[in-house]
Amino acid sequence: DAKTTQPNSMESNEEEPVHLPCNHSTISGTDYIHWYRQLPSQGPEYVIHGLTSNVNNRMASLAIAEDRKSSTLILHRATLRDAAVYYCTGREGGSEKLVFGKGTKLTVNP
């Protein structure tokens, strides 16, 4: 079964970069790694995804290790609105099921 491991919590200061790590040694080589975030009182929202190479979008960057056993979500300049729980995930086998870990709660200090 796919499994993800993330730190329970991290803290950052506003305007500083944040690197959120995830270990996902059991996600298969052909499955995407995706990240979601959950703001308070909302459902999770998609952030970014990748397969083998590093990816950038307007929200974040995703750095994927060469062996695909880990990845890092990078917020280049944290803002107070980035305070959320961040989940990395991947599909389980060939199904549409995503395996969510417990997520990392990011606190951003002003």
Next chain:
Amino acid sequence: DVKVTQSSRYLVKRTGEKVFLECVQDMDHENMFWYRQDPGLGLRLIYFSYDVKMKEKGDIPEGYSVSREKKERFSLILESASTNQTSMYLCASSSTGTGFQPQHFGDGTRLSIL
């Protein structure tokens, strides 16, 4: 934008009641999911459906059932509610297409069983 709408944000029911949680999506997605979210446990999949009238058990299906009679609607049923089913319930949908297809979530139903 994709919209996943859950019928209630907050719901209070009594032990032993039959409880229905409704979810509707407006993007013609094939796949729909029900999760529960508890502090310290993250998101856990209860059931999912990849087509009308099709369903598959997730990681914690005990005490729950689901219904998908129409493509846009996926219902979660607590047959006889118990206090340990007090939780946040999240519905999601996704498309079955080529390439990457993210899941889109509703804002959740916070269910309390008294």
